[in-house]
Amino acid sequence: MISDEDKNKVRDATDLVALVQETVELKPRGNTDLWGCCPFHGEKTPSFHIIPATQVWHCFGCGEGGDVFTYIMKREGLSFPESIRYLADRAGIELEEDRSFKRSGTKRNRLIEVCEETSEFYHTLLMRGKDARGREYCKGRELDADTCRKYRLGFAPGHGMLVRHLGSKGFTPQEMIDANVAFRSRNGGLVDRFFDRVMFPIMDEQGRCIAFGGRALDKEKTNAKYLNSSETPIFHKGQEPLRLQLGQGPHRGPQRGHRGGGLHQRHELLEGGHREHRRGPRHRAHRGPRQDAHALHQKIIYMFDGDAAGQKAARRAIQFIEKDDIDLRCVILPDGQDPDDFVRANGGDKLRELLDNSIPLMDFVFGKLEEESDISTPGGRAKAMKSALELIYPLRASYMIDGYYMQIADRLGLDVEMIRSNAGKVFREVQQREGDQSSP
Numbered sequence: 001m002i003s004d005e006d007k008n009k010v011r012d013a014t015d016l017v018a019l020v021q022e023t024v025e026l027k028p029r030g031n032t033d034l035w036g037c038c039p040f041h042g043e044k045t046p047s048f049h050i051i052p053a054t055q056v057w058h059c060f061g062c063g064e065g066g067d068v069f070t071y072i073m074k075r076e077g078l079s080f081p082e083s084i085r086y087l088a089d090r091a092g093i094e095l096e097e098d099r100s101f102k103r104s105g106t107k108r109n110r111l112i113e114v115c116e117e118t119s120e121f122y123h124t125l126l127m128r129g130k131d132a133r134g135r136e137y138c139k140g141r142e143l144d145a146d147t148c149r150k151y152r153l154g155f156a157p158g159h160g161m162l163v164r165h166l167g168s169k170g171f172t173p174q175e176m177i178d179a180n181v182a183f184r185s186r187n188g189g190l191v192d193r194f195f196d197r198v199m200f201p202i203m204d205e206q207g208r209c210i211a212f213g214g215r216a217l218d219k220e221k222t223n224a225k226y227l228n229s230s231e232t233p234i235f236h237k238g239q240e241p242l243r244l245q246l247g248q249g250p251h252r253g254p255q256r257g258h259r260g261g262g263l264h265q266r267h268e269l270l271e272g273g274h275r276e277h278r279r280g281p282r283h284r285a286h287r288g289p290r291q292d293a294h295a296l297h298q299k300i301i302y303m304f305d306g307d308a309a310g311q312k313a314a315r316r317a318i319q320f321i322e323k324d325d326i327d328l329r330c331v332i333l334p335d336g337q338d339p340d341d342f343v344r345a346n347g348g349d350k351l352r353e354l355l356d357n358s359i360p361l362m363d364f365v366f367g368k369l370e371e372e373s374d375i376s377t378p379g380g381r382a383k384a385m386k387s388a389l390e391l392i393y394p395l396r397a398s399y400m401i402d403g404y405y406m407q408i409a410d411r412l413g414l415d416v417e418m419i420r421s422n423a424g425k426v427f428r429e430v431q432q433r434e435g436d437q438s439s440p
């Protein structure tokens with residue numbers, strides 16, 4: 001995780017105007033703003049503007065806006081953490097993350113090697129092992145051999161087979177325990193953590209295995225149908241979104257720099273919504289190995305089953321917009337279907353089509369607010385503005401807040417100054433309602 005301190009350091013060292021001027025010609029208009037043609041949608045008359053004093057940009061044409069980080073994310077096709085690294089490089093700032101990674105690099109890499117070796121071993125056992133139960137399970141779930149290879153699925157037989165295998169490769173008991181693939185039994189012996197399970201490796205941003213999820217073959221024999229790795233020095237559940245990796249062959253070492261045209265995805269039930277992780281192969285062609293790992297654009301698409309449930313879940317998801325540092329988008333699945341129902345009824349291509357047409361989560365939620373109020377009347381617009389401000393209350397301390405004000409202003413055809421001046425009042429009301437006296 002990049003610290004707030006580092007993030008602020010990078011922001012302070014970056015001039016939005018200079019950054020934009022690298023590719024866009026800007027002209028002053030009025031005495032505060034600079035205007036130019038938007039680099040993110042084709043246009044001939046400028047609707048893109050910057051307020052140098054606040055270091056915020058916004059385009060009235062396509063509705064995009066934000067600060068230096070969102071700007072570079074969009075321009076270079078980067079995720080949020082990648083955008084910080086990009087601008088840190090540009091400003092010659094070394095991030096604490098990189099310094100501490102250098103300090104702990106050896107131990108970290110070693111644990112990743114344990115997970116990679118474990119993943120390879122489990123995968124071989126699934127594909128070619130004597131015990132065919134894993135293969136049968138996959139067959140029953142219509143997971144063919146290609147799919148098993150793509151996801152690097154595995155089979156964990158237990159009986160100390162993994163511990164013996166890792167031992168023969170020179171890994172110490174402590175390393176196996178630290179990577180959470182083994183533990184000490186009561187009598188002090190070293191035991192495989194996973195047994196009789198089909199294994200799903202969990203990857204880090206560089207496509208290296210750092211943890212596992214295991215699905216029990218025989219749920220009568222165990223009380224946990226699913227068993228996941230605990231927190232380890234390389235796997236932090238809260239910080240890193242879990243990913244399954246697609247589009248990769250099984251033979252990848254931890255040192256590998258280049259990555260195949262992979263699509264990472266994960267479906268999960270999240271407070272009534274299903275999320276899909278997508279990382280697209282963007283902006284990679286002319287980059288070296290180091291930037292390559294950073295140059296992946298990341299987004300999460302929420303798949304909501306039904307409109308009403310979707311609205312509720314979307315509103316709850318708003319507060320994660322910046323916590324996850326990821327582009328949050330959504331689609332509504334028809335007739336209360338979950339993704340599996342939908343694919344079975346309509347096929348995978350239709351789902352892909354739906355996902356390609358996802359809309360930003362914020363747009364969806366704002367759109368719903370507008371539907372609830374009649375925004376053709378001043379009273380309706382005032383009501384929609386109030387609801388929108390209540391909605392972004394969790395983001396009130398965000399550096400993006402001004403961008404959200406602009407979005408609301410754009411959508412409702414109101415002056416941004418009016419939104420800004422109402423925000424304080426609405427936020428105070430929400431705060432009082434929540435009985436939260438602690439924060440400003």
Ligand SMILES: [Zn+2]
Binds near residue numbers: 038040059060064
């Ligand atoms: Zn634009």
